[in-house]
Amino acid sequence: MMKTLFIDTNIIIDLIAQREPYYQPIAKIATLAESKKLKIIATPLSFTNTFYVLSKHMDKKKLSGILTKLRILCDVAPTNANTVDKALASGFNDFEDAVQYHSALTVKSDIFITRNKKDFKKTEIPVMTAAEFLTSINKK
Numbered sequence: 001m002m003k004t005l006f007i008d009t010n011i012i013i014d015l016i017a018q019r020e021p022y023y024q025p026i027a028k029i030a031t032l033a034e035s036k037k038l039k040i041i042a043t044p045l046s047f048t049n050t051f052y053v054l055s056k057h058m059d060k061k062k063l064s065g066i067l068t069k070l071r072i073l074c075d076v077a078p079t080n081a082n083t084v085d086k087a088l089a090s091g092f093n094d095f096e097d098a099v100q101y102h103s104a105l106t107v108k109s110d111i112f113i114t115r116n117k118k119d120f121k122k123t124e125i126p127v128m129t130a131a132e133f134l135t136s137i138n139k140k
Contacts, residue, residue: 003137004039005029006077006104008114009046009096011130013053016066022115025130029113033073041075043103045096077103094119 007026014022015030033040047067054063083102092098097119104112105124112120112127120127128136 002037002039003110004041004108005033005133006100006107006109006112007040007042007046007074008100008112008116009042009049010115011113012042012046012050012070014115014130016050016054016063016070017057022130025134026113028134029130030070030073039075040073041077041104041107041109043077043079043100045079045099045103047071047076049096075107077107079103082106092119 007029011022011026013019015026017023029038029040032038051060051063051067079099083099083106086102086105087095087098090098090102092101097116101112101120101123109125111133112123112125113130113133114120114127115129117127117129
């Protein structure tokens with residue numbers, strides 16, 4: 001069965017900005033998604049936050065084009081009142097992380113991919129870095 005990976009905002013930024021040492025693992029995950037070996041999903045919040053952060057350092061038209069290509073590979077999770085309510089009640093220290101995590105649960109993601117694992121202590125689904133995920137599938 002195909003795995004569904006929820007990708008956090010920092011992972012998208014790493015991919016688009018080609019930030020090392022994080023770029024290669026997420027680029028490999030994007031390649032796997034492109035070849036339909038796994039499914040990636042993010043929230044609208046990830047797209048807006050990525051645009052906001054990277055538009056300070058990149059041409060906005062170019063960035064919009066890159067995000068459009070990413071959107072072809074990446075499904076978008078719904079974020080609604082229920083998601084916000086669960087995030088508010090979750091006890092997460094970071095509200096944005098809580099919204100992301102509860103969006104991942106809503107769409108039944110198998111794994112939550114982030115660079116900030118420490119922010120996701122008590123979770124119902126595994127939380128991994130992109131590199132850890134690749135290591136886990138290479139062991140099988």
